[in-house]
Amino acid sequence: MSTAAAAAVAATAVTGLAAPPASAADPDVLTVDFADHTGDFRGGATGTLYGFGDEGAPTQSLINGAHITNTSQKAPYGTQHPSGDAIKVEDGFFAKNGEDMYIYVQDYYPDWAYNGGKRPGDTRTYNLENGTYTEGGNGVWDYLEVVEFVAEAVAADSDRPQDYVFIPFNEPDGGNWYPDWANQKDQFLGDWQASYEKIQEVWERHGLGHARIGGPGDTRWQPERSADILEFAKEHDSLPDIFIWHELGINNLGSYRRNFADYRELEASLGLDPIPVNITEYGMLRDMSVPGQLIQWFTMFEDTKVDAQTAYWNYAGNLSDNTARPNGANAGWWMFKWYGDLDGSQTVKVTPPTPNGVDTLQGIGAVDERNRRATVLWGGTDNDVALDLSGLDASIFGDKVDVEIRENALTGAEGLADTPRVIAAYDGVALTDGQLQLDVPTYDRYAGYQLIITPDQTRDVEAGAAAQPWQDSIEAEAMNLTGATVYTQDPQASGGWQFLASGGKDVGSFNRVGSRAEWNVEVPSDGTYRLQVIGGAPGVPGRHALFVDDESAGTVQYAADLALNANSRWKYRGSAEVLVDLTAGSHTLSIRSSADGASVLPNSDITLDKVSLTSVEEGEPTLYPASGFRLEDGASLTWSGNAKGGAAISGDGRADLYATAIETGYYDVQVDWASTKASSVELTVNGAPVTEVASTKAGKWRSSVTVHLNEGINEIELRSPDGGVVQSLTTIRDRAADDAAVSIEAEDMTLHGQASVTQLAASTGTNASGGAFAGWIGNGTANAVEIPRDGFAAAGDYDLTVYYANAETSGQHDYNPQVVDRLLQVQEGTEQVGHAYFRYTYSWNSFSQRTIPVTLSTADEALRLGNANAWAPNIDQFTSLSLIGCSPTRIDPAPGKAPRGITHHLNPASEPARPRPSALGQPPTVPSLPG
Numbered sequence: 001m002s003t004a005a006a007a008a009v010a011a012t013a014v015t016g017l018a019a020p021p022a023s024a025a026d027p028d029v030l031t032v033d034f035a036d037h038t039g040d041f042r043g044g045a046t047g048t049l050y051g052f053g054d055e056g057a058p059t060q061s062l063i064n065g066a067h068i069t070n071t072s073q074k075a076p077y078g079t080q081h082p083s084g085d086a087i088k089v090e091d092g093f094f095a096k097n098g099e100d101m102y103i104y105v106q107d108y109y110p111d112w113a114y115n116g117g118k119r120p121g122d123t124r125t126y127n128l129e130n131g132t133y134t135e136g137g138n139g140v141w142d143y144l145e146v147v148e149f150v151a152e153a154v155a156a157d158s159d160r161p162q163d164y165v166f167i168p169f170n171e172p173d174g175g176n177w178y179p180d181w182a183n184q185k186d187q188f189l190g191d192w193q194a195s196y197e198k199i200q201e202v203w204e205r206h207g208l209g210h211a212r213i214g215g216p217g218d219t220r221w222q223p224e225r226s227a228d229i230l231e232f233a234k235e236h237d238s239l240p241d242i243f244i245w246h247e248l249g250i251n252n253l254g255s256y257r258r259n260f261a262d263y264r265e266l267e268a269s270l271g272l273d274p275i276p277v278n279i280t281e282y283g284m285l286r287d288m289s290v291p292g293q294l295i296q297w298f299t300m301f302e303d304t305k306v307d308a309q310t311a312y313w314n315y316a317g318n319l320s321d322n323t324a325r326p327n328g329a330n331a332g333w334w335m336f337k338w339y340g341d342l343d344g345s346q347t348v349k350v351t352p353p354t355p356n357g358v359d360t361l362q363g364i365g366a367v368d369e370r371n372r373r374a375t376v377l378w379g380g381t382d383n384d385v386a387l388d389l390s391g392l393d394a395s396i397f398g399d400k401v402d403v404e405i406r407e408n409a410l411t412g413a414e415g416l417a418d419t420p421r422v423i424a425a426y427d428g429v430a431l432t433d434g435q436l437q438l439d440v441p442t443y444d445r446y447a448g449y450q451l452i453i454t455p456d457q458t459r460d461v462e463a464g465a466a467a468q469p470w471q472d473s474i475e476a477e478a479m480n481l482t483g484a485t486v487y488t489q490d491p492q493a494s495g496g497w498q499f500l501a502s503g504g505k506d507v508g509s510f511n512r513v514g515s516r517a518e519w520n521v522e523v524p525s526d527g528t529y530r531l532q533v534i535g536g537a538p539g540v541p542g543r544h545a546l547f548v549d550d551e552s553a554g555t556v557q558y559a560a561d562l563a564l565n566a567n568s569r570w571k572y573r574g575s576a577e578v579l580v581d582l583t584a585g586s587h588t589l590s591i592r593s594s595a596d597g598a599s600v601l602p603n604s605d606i607t608l609d610k611v612s613l614t615s616v617e618e619g620e621p622t623l624y625p626a627s628g629f630r631l632e633d634g635a636s637l638t639w640s641g642n643a644k645g646g647a648a649i650s651g652d653g654r655a656d657l658y659a660t661a662i663e664t665g666y667y668d669v670q671v672d673w674a675s676t677k678a679s680s681v682e683l684t685v686n687g688a689p690v691t692e693v694a695s696t697k698a699g700k701w702r703s704s705v706t707v708h709l710n711e712g713i714n715e716i717e718l719r720s721p722d723g724g725v726v727q728s729l730t731t732i733r734d735r736a737a738d739d740a741a742v743s744i745e746a747e748d749m750t751l752h753g754q755a756s757v758t759q760l761a762a763s764t765g766t767n768a769s770g771g772a773f774a775g776w777i778g779n780g781t782a783n784a785v786e787i788p789r790d791g792f793a794a795a796g797d798y799d800l801t802v803y804y805a806n807a808e809t810s811g812q813h814d815y816n817p818q819v820v821d822r823l824l825q826v827q828e829g830t831e832q833v834g835h836a837y838f839r840y841t842y843s844w845n846s847f848s849q850r851t852i853p854v855t856l857s858t859a860d861e862a863l864r865l866g867n868a869n870a871w872a873p874n875i876d877q878f879t880s881l882s883l884i885g886c887s888p889t890r891i892d893p894a895p896g897k898a899p900r901g902i903t904h905h906l907n908p909a910s911e912p913a914r915p916r917p918s919a920l921g922q923p924p925t926v927p928s929l930p931g
Contacts, residue, residue: 027386032365035391036349044307045298046336052089053317054821054837059327061715064096065658067340072102076153080107082810084316102165113176126190151202165212168195174219189232196238214242221259246281254358279308284496288321289332289413291448292379299362315819321413326850327712331417334408342366371637379448392434400428400456410446410502412573415534419660425465428456457645469620473612476507483515499571502610511605515593522586527617534609536573539563541846542603542765545595560846570607602765621730630656643674643725650723661709666737670704670730684717708881710851742791743879746774753782766845768876775874778867787863797883801851804873807844822873829861838873847876
């Protein structure tokens with residue numbers, strides 16, 4: 001292994017990530033030429049089919065952070081699925097990054113595969129001259145009425161009808177009305193023409209110009225059908241505005257580029273200008289939530305500059321299994337986010353070892369010349385990776401650069417992923433003719449990686465990386481096991497119809513009194529640590545006992561995960577977190593199915609995939625450098641002055657970042673920034689302006705304020721109307737401030753109407769606090785729960801966190817769980833002050849949390865929770881927290897440690913010199929070049 005690889009391994013050890021054993025294989029080489037531009041970044045590969053359920057499912061922070069530009073949803077007021085209506089989710093979709101809202105028009109029908117639209121034996125002849133049908137067979141075709149109704153609904157009810165794309169036919173070759181092309185070609189072409197004309201007729205009636213229509217929507221690339229359709233549509237002026245087909249199988253990772261080339265050749269042969277393409281369904285179950293799989297798909301679609309949407313294999317509202325819990329990120333979400341961060345860049349030529357290989361190393365390279373930032377994303381191999389980088393223009397990057405590499409490892413579909421950790425960082429690395437070589441150790445083929453290169457800057461990249469909380473992890477199959485079995489989860493098994501396990505294996509049959517998994521780990525200091533267990537609780541909540549050095553240390557409580565069928569049972573993995581106090585030194589952590597050695601805990605037959613331990617002692621920071629900010633409306637990175645590498649924002653300019661909170665509560669948010677005069681930085685958290693921090697004069701500043709963050713992803717927007725340069729933002733958990741929160745158990749709430757409290761038996765394994773919840777809430781204004789204002793008797797802005805269960809489904813489908821997002825409305829006295837949809841929790845005994853922001857105008861009016869029109873979720877607990885823990889004091893104290901809530905002047909002369917290089921290891925190798 002080269003010096004650079006050794007340095008990267010050293011970095012891994014210092015920052016607390018457990019590196020896998022060194023691979024005996026030679027590294028896979030990924031070559032990136034930043035001078036060879038391949039076009040504007042498209043960013044359409046994170047589209048999603050039914051990724052949106054109802055308003056707020058997923059939450060706005062998840063939507064914005066994932067940078068979703070296109071989605072396909074249900075026809076307005078349709079009945080195929082109980083949620084996913086395009087009109088109902090358009091506000092959230094279009095809020096920041098949404099561009100194209102597609103509609104599956106046939107999903108207006110209630111059944112699969114759209115049997116309501118055509119009866120066997122129907123015959124229709126479409127007259128192209130007068131646009132009329134001659135009916136035959138045994139029924140009247142009603143689909144044109146549906147097409148007209150759906151188009152009218154969008155035209156009349158949408159605020160942005162011009163941003164919709166209609167898909168009249170979904171998978172018409174796959175059994176949905178037109179599978180027999182030899183005998184049904186003319187029927188399809190006539191029906192295509194009729195549907196196309198009907199939509200245009202509606203648009204013309206509303207004065208909306210041309211309606212965009214996508215098709216044909218085949219299950220796969222169909223050259224013969226596609227040629228016939230394009231030839232016909234060209235002749236009859238009904239060409240699709242977006243050409244659509246699906247790429248779903250494992251081998252499509254190898255065949256897509258050839259299919260796309262064939263399509264472009266077909267267009268050219270017909271004398272057509274290129275039509276935009278959307279692959280409106282791609283990937284299998286095994287690809288969802290897996291960074292090392294997703295990057296392979298992203299790479300193909302970005303290379304060909306098309307849009308593409310992850311397939312809808314489970315339920316609506318979780319970005320196709322690429323989110324965790326109501327507001328959390330899994331590792332797949334972080335891959336979406338990293339990809340979206342490339343917006344505004346130029347992509348560059350990347351050469352992997354096997355360009356069209358299935359399940360191989362693939363990557364995307366991009367350069368943002370305006371902000372002088374270069375990025376590489378990669379994954380898909382078990383081997384270490386050698387990055388061969390060239391074309392780093394000295395006029396952009398200078399002769400020295402800073403390098404930061406982050407790792408994003410699989411956490412399961414419902415497993416919470418923290419902000420990806422820095423595994424290597426290099427400060428002030430000299431370039432030779434714009435070239436750089438880096439060897440990066442690979443956790444496993446399912447992990448994803450991000451490299452960011454910027455000019456040498458004021459911020460100490462290495463010190464920032466070293467300041468991360470200590471962490472260590474172990475694969476479950478590597479633990480000392482008793483009464484359990486290691487299972488291999490083959491990514492090729494069942495044609496991709498299963499979820500993958502970190503490292504390719506997991507531990508199951510954990511169902512005996514003596515079942516246990518033990519880990520000998522050494523921690524660096526006395527303190528509090530967060531143990532996270534990635535595992536699968538099949539459809540019910542469950543428990544394990546935690547022992548430390550053979551002494552009881554609490555309970556690992558699991559929420560339920562999806563258990564749709566035998567294929568996904570135990571494989572749809574989530575995470576459980578528990579805090580444990582440890583002394584410095586070696587310890588044996590033991591996860592057991594039994595707490596007393598005599599009986600198993602409720603529902604303890606839970607799959608174990610991976611276990612990690614993270615220091616969460618007070619003061620442990622998570623740093624978000626400006627090099628990772630999204631810069632909007634004129635904001636840009638600046639490379640002059642005393643805040644090099646910071647985000648310069650002024651006027652309408654804005655910098656966005658996405659901060660993780662593994663637990664809901666108060667956090668100190670620290671902003672490092674500079675100003676050339678008296679100025680301020682305004683903070684908006686999850687859409688709510690919470691505070692500003694200010695300076696009284698020119699200088700460098702460290703401003704701190706305590707705010708409430710929700711479990712999962714929190715969108716933080718930074719603005720500075722008078723001008724400022726933000727170098728970084730840091731979050732630090734402040735559990736002591738949680739004393740300001742007010743929590744009320746369901747059994748202590750005032751019940752109205754049918755609302756009642758249920759006590760759950762211990763045998764359910766429930767994670768309900770106190771084992772009880774309030775149900776039968778809603779379905780009329782009389783049935784509600786009421787919360788007195790004790791403890792938060794003041795007007796102001798609050799976050800109301802509701803711990804809830806919702807396992808309602810409606811109807812049947814061949815493979816999609818028909819989940820219902822339940823609405824909860826909040827009233828202050830008689831005035832509604834907030835509402836939110838609460839997504840599926842898999843079991844009525846399994847509780848998640850969802851936060852509703854509200855502005856209360858009184859000090860004493862009780863809060864009433866219910867739903868006037870349908871059932872609300874069951875409620876376990878309610879917690880009220882003010883959005884801001886304390887207002888920042890705008891002062892300029894003497895240099896020293898800044899107390900909470902102040903703006904502190906940083907005197908550059910008093911700052912210690914930067915270590916170069918630091919303990920993170922030596923700089924990477926630079927190739928020797930001929931003289």
